[in-house]
Amino acid sequence: MRRSDRLALMFLAALAVATPLRAERTVLAPVPTVDASPTRKLETAVFAGGCYWGVEGVFSHVKGVQLVVSGFAGGPxxxxxxxxxxxxxxxxxxxxxxxxxxxxxxxxxxLLRIFFSVIADPTTLNYQGPDHGTQYRSALFPLNGEQGKAATAYLAQIGKAxxxxDPIATKVxxxxxxxxxxxxxxxxMRKNPRHPYxxxxxxxxxxxxxxxxxxLYRETPSA
Incomplete structure (x- = not known):
């Protein structure tokens, strides 16, 4: 572990003790007026919403979600x-x-509604919470036309809500x-529930x- 990482963890540990636990501002996002048509097979969706630890942690507790994997998207x-x-x-x-x-x-x-209600602030450009940089931007990556139409419509919907x-910064x-x-x-999150971050x-x-x-909540997270 780099020295800068150790110092950051020491700071976060002190902050976690000194600061009462409280959620970042949450907003009950509206029910989508446009949604992807249901299918009879498992589907896949990709979301970027800041540090992937929390994004994965929340989605893994959603009923109907079978698997959540942390990784990288959006580059060449x-x-x-x-x-x-x-x-x-x-x-x-x-x-x-x-x-x-x-x-x-x-x-x-x-999933879009959950994402914007409790995971990502759609108005912050290139950052979420304490993490700054384009690698922490919020973005939606539709994998098909149905998702693309739903994602585009939902960004327009929450923009008018x-x-x-501030204006919506999240992009498709x-x-x-x-x-x-x-x-x-x-x-x-599951493996490190007491980690300061x-x-x-x-x-x-x-x-x-x-x-x-x-x-929609289930106690036992997906694999």
Whole structure:
């Protein structure tokens, strides 16, 4: 672990003790007026919403979600990257998650609603919470036309909803592929529930999801 990382963890540990646990501002986003048509097979969706630990942590507790993988999306097709490369902020990639879900249980539009209600602030450009840089931007990566129409319509819908003071910065981006992050970044919230970063920034998101969407919450996370 780099010295800068150790110092950051020491600071976060002190902050977690000194600061009462509280969620970042949450907003109950509206029910989508346009959604992807349900299918009879598992579907996949890709979201970027800041540090992937919390994005994965929340989506893994959604009923109907079968698998969530942390990784990278948004950069040039065919280029191979890893965490250290993406962390430099100049690769074009963003930390992202790949969500495999059963559309008979949870729709793509519902995943969008959860994403903007408790995971990502759609008004912050190139950052989420304490993490700054293009690698922490919020973005939607539709994998087909149905998702593309739903994502575009939902960004327009929440832009008109008046729930956020600032304009929507989240973009729909062309999907150029997804690369898994290292194994040490997978299921990070589940494996490290007392990590200072998780306590301060991600556990409140999961608590907010449970409170706001109790019917969709499941206690045991997906694999």
């Amino acid at each position: 097709r065919g280029r191979r990257v890893d965490y250290d490369m993406v962390s430099g902020g100049d690769t074009g990639f963003a930390e992202a998650v790949r969500v495999t879900y059963d559309p008979a249980q949870v729709s793509y539009g519902t 008046g729930l956020w003071r 981006e062309r999907f150029t592929g997804f690369q898994n992050a290292g194994q040490d970044h997978q299921d990070f 998780i306590l301060r920034w991600d556990a409140p998101k999961l608590a907010a999801f449970k409170a706001m969407f109790p019917i």
